Amino acid sequence: MPLTRKAYRAAILHSIADPAEVGIEASYEYFEDGLLVVDGGKICALGHASDLLPTLPADIEIEHYQDALITPGFIDTHIHFPQTGMVGAYGEQLLDWLNTYTFPCESQFGDKAHADEVADIFVKELLRNGTTTALVFGSVHPQSVNSLFEAAEKLDLRMIAGKVMMDRNAPDYLTDTAESSYVDSKALIERWHGKGRLHYAVTPRFAPTSTPEQLTLAGQLLTEYPDLYMQTHISENLKEIEWVKELFPERKGYLDVYDHYQLLGERSVFAHGVHLCDDECARLAETGSAISFCPTSNFFLGSGLFNLPMAEKHKLNVGLGTDVGGGTSFSLLQTLNEAYKVMQLQGARLSPFKSLYLATLGGARALRLEDKIGNLQPGSDADFLVLDYNATPLLSYRLKQANNIAETLFVLMTLGDDRTVQQTYAAGALVHQR
Ligand code: GUN
Ligand code: ZN
Secondary structure, X not given: OOOOXXXXXXXXXXXXXXXXXXXXXXXXXXXXXXXXXXXXXXXXXXXXXXXXXXXXXXXXXXXEEEEEEEEEOEEEEEEEHHHHHHXXXXXXOHHHHHHHHHHHHHHXXXXXXXXXXXXXXXXXXXXXXXXXXXXXXXXXXXXXXXXXXXXXXXXXXXXXXXXXXXXXXXXXXXXXXXXXXXXXXXXXXXXXXXXXXEEEEEEEOOHHHOOHHHHHHHHHHHHHOOOOEEEEEEOOOHHXXXXXXXXXXXXXXXXXXXXXXXXXXXOEEEEEOOOOXXXXXXXXXXXXXXXXXXXXXXXOOXXXXXXXXXXXXXXXXXXXXXXXXXXXXXXXXXXXXXXXXXXXXXXXOOXXXXXXXXXXXXXXXXXXXXXXXXXXXXXXXXXXXXXXOOOOHHHHHHHHOOOOHHHHHHHHHHHOOHHHXXXXXXXXXXXXXX
C-alpha cells in the first residue's frame, strides 16, 4: 500500500440514509472504536479498528483521537459571504433589514482588497465550525465570487457560489442589468465551474429584485451549461410574498414565478420556504429541487420556521442553511439546536439522527453530491471532523452521563458549537486545528 495512506482512529458516526425513509436504526453507522483510512484525498476504508488494523501496513501513520467523535464535514446549503460583517445586526422586518444593513454592507465587495479580506475570514469561520461545503451567495459584484473561490481553491474545498443577480428594487449602487448579470455570470462560470472541487450557482437574489428579463437570462444560463446550480430565496416572509404577488400578478404564486422562468431543477436550492403550501412542496419535489431550512434565521419573525413533515411527505430534499448574516451563527451544531426547538414549537419531532442527516447526507443530497460528500463511505472525499467530547468543562461532564450514541449526539447538538470542532479535514488535509 502506498504511504500516502493515513488512518484516523476514534469513535466514528455517519448517516447512510434518511431516517424518514428507512427508520432511525437503519439510517446510520456507528463504530465505537472505529478506523477511517484516507488515501489521496479520498476515504478508502471505514470500519471497526479491530477489523481494519490487521489489514494495514505496519508503518502506516495512525492518528488516535481519544474522547472524540469523527463525523463527515457539515454542509451548509444557504449562507451569504458578504454579510459576514453584519451578522447579528438588529432587524425587525426582512425588507427594512435589507435596505438598512445588508445592501450597504454588500456594497463594499466590488473592492478586491475588501473582498479578499472577508473571504479569508469567511472561509476560516466555516472551517472553525466544521463546515466543509457551503452553497454561498456572493454580492452583485463578480469580484466577491472570485475572492471566495480563490480562498476555497487554496485549500481544495468543495464549494459552490454565485454572483447575485439583482436589477431592480435595490439601490443603484448595487444593481446590475439583465444583460450585465448574464455576461458576468457567464464569465465566472467559464472561469470556475468544475475547476477542482468548485461549482457555480446562478444566483438571482429573490423574485422582487429581478426583472422578468433577468429571470429569463438566469434560466438561459441553466440550459447552456450542464450541472450548474441555482440558488435563491422563497416564501420567507409575508410582506415579501405580498410584494411578489404585486410584481408578478399574472403568476399563481411565488414558486410559480420561478417555475415560469425555468429555475426549478435537480440542482436548484430554495432558501427558507416558510410559507410554502402542499402543492408547492409537491412541485418542488417533482422537479428534484431542494429546500434549505434555516433555523438560526429567526430575526424576521420566523424566517427559520419550516414544515419538515410536509417536505418529508413529498420526499422533498432538504438541506440545512445558516443564512448568515440573517442567520446568527456559522455553527451547524447551533443551527441544529435551533432546529430542534423550531420543530418542537410546531408540534413536530426532530431526532438526533435526523439532525445529523440534515447537516451531512441530507445536505449532500440536496446538492446532488451524495456520491462525494455527506458520509464516510469509501470512495467519498475525505472531508471529515473530529468533535471533542471535552471541548468545554460542561460538555465533558455532561457527556459522561450519556448512555449511548443517541444521547451523546443530541448533547453535542445542544451544547456544541465552534469550540467542539477540534479538527477539520478537507480532501484529507488538515484545514483547521482548534
Ligand atoms: N431575501 C432576499 N435577500 C435576502 C437576504 O440577504 N437574506 C435573507 N434572509 N433573505 C433575503
Ligand atoms: Zn439568505
